[in-house]
Amino acid sequence: MMGKTGFSLILALALVTVGTSSERKCVLSGSWRSNLDCRMVVSELSEAGAFSGSYHSVAMAPKADILSSPLHGVQHNANQKEQPTFGFTVKWQFSESPPESMSVFVGQCFMDDQGEETLQTTWLLRQEVGSPNANWEAFRVGTNIFTRIK
Amino acid sequence: MMGKTGFSLILALALVTVGTSSERKCVLSGSWRSNLDCRMVVSELSEAGAFSGSYHSVAMAPKADILSSPLHGVQHNANQKEQPTFGFTVKWQFSESPPESMSVFVGQCFMDDQGEETLQTTWLLRQEVGSPNANWEAFRVGTNIFTRIK
Amino acid sequence: MMGKTGFSLILALALVTVGTSSERKCVLSGSWRSNLDCRMVVSELSEAGAFSGSYHSVAMAPKADILSSPLHGVQHNANQKEQPTFGFTVKWQFSESPPESMSVFVGQCFMDDQGEETLQTTWLLRQEVGSPNANWEAFRVGTNIFTRIK
Amino acid sequence: MMGKTGFSLILALALVTVGTSSERKCVLSGSWRSNLDCRMVVSELSEAGAFSGSYHSVAMAPKADILSSPLHGVQHNANQKEQPTFGFTVKWQFSESPPESMSVFVGQCFMDDQGEETLQTTWLLRQEVGSPNANWEAFRVGTNIFTRIK
Numbered sequence: 001m002m003g004k005t006g007f008s009l010i011l012a013l014a015l016v017t018v019g020t021s022s023e024r025k026c027v028l029s030g031s032w033r034s035n036l037d038c039r040m041v042v043s044e045l046s047e048a049g050a051f052s053g054s055y056h057s058v059a060m061a062p063k064a065d066i067l068s069s070p071l072h073g074v075q076h077n078a079n080q081k082e083q084p085t086f087g088f089t090v091k092w093q094f095s096e097s098p099p100e101s102m103s104v105f106v107g108q109c110f111m112d113d114q115g116e117e118t119l120q121t122t123w124l125l126r127q128e129v130g131s132p133n134a135n136w137e138a139f140r141v142g143t144n145i146f147t148r149i150k
Numbered sequence: 151m152m153g154k155t156g157f158s159l160i161l162a163l164a165l166v167t168v169g170t171s172s173e174r175k176c177v178l179s180g181s182w183r184s185n186l187d188c189r190m191v192v193s194e195l196s197e198a199g200a201f202s203g204s205y206h207s208v209a210m211a212p213k214a215d216i217l218s219s220p221l222h223g224v225q226h227n228a229n230q231k232e233q234p235t236f237g238f239t240v241k242w243q244f245s246e247s248p249p250e251s252m253s254v255f256v257g258q259c260f261m262d263d264q265g266e267e268t269l270q271t272t273w274l275l276r277q278e279v280g281s282p283n284a285n286w287e288a289f290r291v292g293t294n295i296f297t298r299i300k
Numbered sequence: 301m302m303g304k305t306g307f308s309l310i311l312a313l314a315l316v317t318v319g320t321s322s323e324r325k326c327v328l329s330g331s332w333r334s335n336l337d338c339r340m341v342v343s344e345l346s347e348a349g350a351f352s353g354s355y356h357s358v359a360m361a362p363k364a365d366i367l368s369s370p371l372h373g374v375q376h377n378a379n380q381k382e383q384p385t386f387g388f389t390v391k392w393q394f395s396e397s398p399p400e401s402m403s404v405f406v407g408q409c410f411m412d413d414q415g416e417e418t419l420q421t422t423w424l425l426r427q428e429v430g431s432p433n434a435n436w437e438a439f440r441v442g443t444n445i446f447t448r449i450k
Numbered sequence: 451m452m453g454k455t456g457f458s459l460i461l462a463l464a465l466v467t468v469g470t471s472s473e474r475k476c477v478l479s480g481s482w483r484s485n486l487d488c489r490m491v492v493s494e495l496s497e498a499g500a501f502s503g504s505y506h507s508v509a510m511a512p513k514a515d516i517l518s519s520p521l522h523g524v525q526h527n528a529n530q531k532e533q534p535t536f537g538f539t540v541k542w543q544f545s546e547s548p549p550e551s552m553s554v555f556v557g558q559c560f561m562d563d564q565g566e567e568t569l570q571t572t573w574l575l576r577q578e579v580g581s582p583n584a585n586w587e588a589f590r591v592g593t594n595i596f597t598r599i600k
Contacts, residue, residue, distance in 0.1 A: 104254035404554035
């Protein structure tokens with residue numbers, strides 16, 4: 001799915017990471033792992049704070065099939081704020097074809113005294129249902145805490 | 151992923167749009183009003199289902215000051231599904247400067263027998279807080295139902 | 301489950317309803333119908349604002365089988381507040397045996413100029429899962445609006 | 451608020467705890483601490499699984515003032531299930547008088563190989579607002595994980 005673009009993106013990130021450091025704290029660009037053992041890779045941010053990337057969910061996937069789904073989001077004033085809020089969508093891609101689903105995450109980045117970053121997020125998962133009568137059961141909710149993969 | 155098919159499809163849609171309407175139902179492009187008297191304008195969708203737009207919240211704004219905030223999102227297989235799921239972020243812009251906040255919406259479009267479209271959404275609102283200790287109070291949740299403004 | 305107690309409760313409610321009126325507004329005692337076509341019957345409140353009752357969910361039940369599940373809750377200062385907040389649990393009883401589940405509702409009663417009462421609630425539904433790894437998918441969220449059945 | 455009843459309850463719990471052990475796992479009776487440094491004490495359960503108790507929130511309270519608020523709830527088939535679901539309400543009592551608020555928690559108890567119990571909960575907090583127009587901002591959501599205080 002990500003193919004060449006994804007690979008060169010990761011390469012670019014790797015190169016950039018070497019040179020910069022503290023002033024990039026709590027900018028979402030980079031790789032993150034959640035307490036649910038999900039991983040995500042986030043691109044460089046645009047001037048307006050927009051980013052894209054990919055989300056890999058072990059929990060939601062069949063055991064031998066770690067899936068990658070595209071994510072898109074935005075971060076508040078990435079260059080000025082130390083503990084910015086952010087939000088992103090994950091458009092789930094499954095190898096087999098269950099009902100379509102979509103997730104949204106919203107949260108804030110915190111940095112502790114040692115410079116460790118934590119993304120505190122809450123998410124909603126919407127599953128496709130057949131009719132408005134089944135709408136009541138279509139939303140799941142939960143929390144996810146991400147730390148940076150170094 | 152969608153390649154040529156996507157392109158010719160958009161072309162076809164563009165041509166069709168002039169004359170017809172129904173087959174474009176439940177594509178998010180256009181103007182919507184929510185039960186909370188919020189309005190949003192959504193752009194044309196990209197091949198991958200991505201869209202941008204603006205969100206106007208009367209409820210959240212001072213009375214004489216209807217604010218416009220940028221939204222970005224994505225819709226599942228917009229061209230193939232009759233009742234697609236979607237998600238988007240709203241990066242709030244306030245005229246004065248309260249703590250920064252970010253919203254995410256996720257939902258599904260339904261169409262009734264008369265062709266009326268309804269967007270059933272649930273949202274999360276994240277407000278910026280000073281420290282992780284205040285994280286518990288930073289997330290609000292709610293639902294919003296949108297109908298198309300004609 | 302409700303048997304004789306339930307019957308005399310309903311009888312008591314019927315008797316009480318005749319005599320009193322406006323000052324009982326936004327006390328939860330009585331019968332309510334939600335926008336999802338659920339119904340609930342709420343007992344008299346204790347001095348501390350506690351109540352019990354039963355919840356009938358058409359949406360969650362097989363078509364020919366309207367289920368009744370016990371509810372328990374509490375209301376803030378029922379006698380002094382015009383628009384009190386409240387919360388309650390519903391312990392689901394199913395005729396067949398799916399995984400066990402439990403719901404909690406929290407909300408506030410509003411009264412409009414005509415004296416019509418509306419219960420604005422948000423709920424969480426927890427379904428039993430086999431292990432903590434499946435915890436992420438165990439919570440559903442939604443909203444319900446109740447009006448009094450007269 | 452809890453006075454003599456509360457005291458003898460705690461005494462009773464202390465006595466009972468000495469004698470019993472493994473078969474009482476994942477029965478909510480006892481004392482629990484959350485990851486947000488909240489504590490709760492839960493009474494013996496009734497035959498129907500009902501319980502009461504008190505909730506002490508450090509996070510929500512002014513620093514020198516640890517508040518105690520009454521909780522009421524119910525647990526599924528406490529005697530038969532190893533990993534039961536449960537729900538409870540907390541009717542907040544504040545020393546000063548902010549708008550009234552009410553919380554509901556719902557979750558499931560898990561036990562690991564060492565017999566350690568964990569309560570995985572999600573909660574909603576409803577704050578009193580002045581009118582239905584402010585309803586959209588009245589619900590907060592979050593998660594709490596409790597472990598037993600021994």
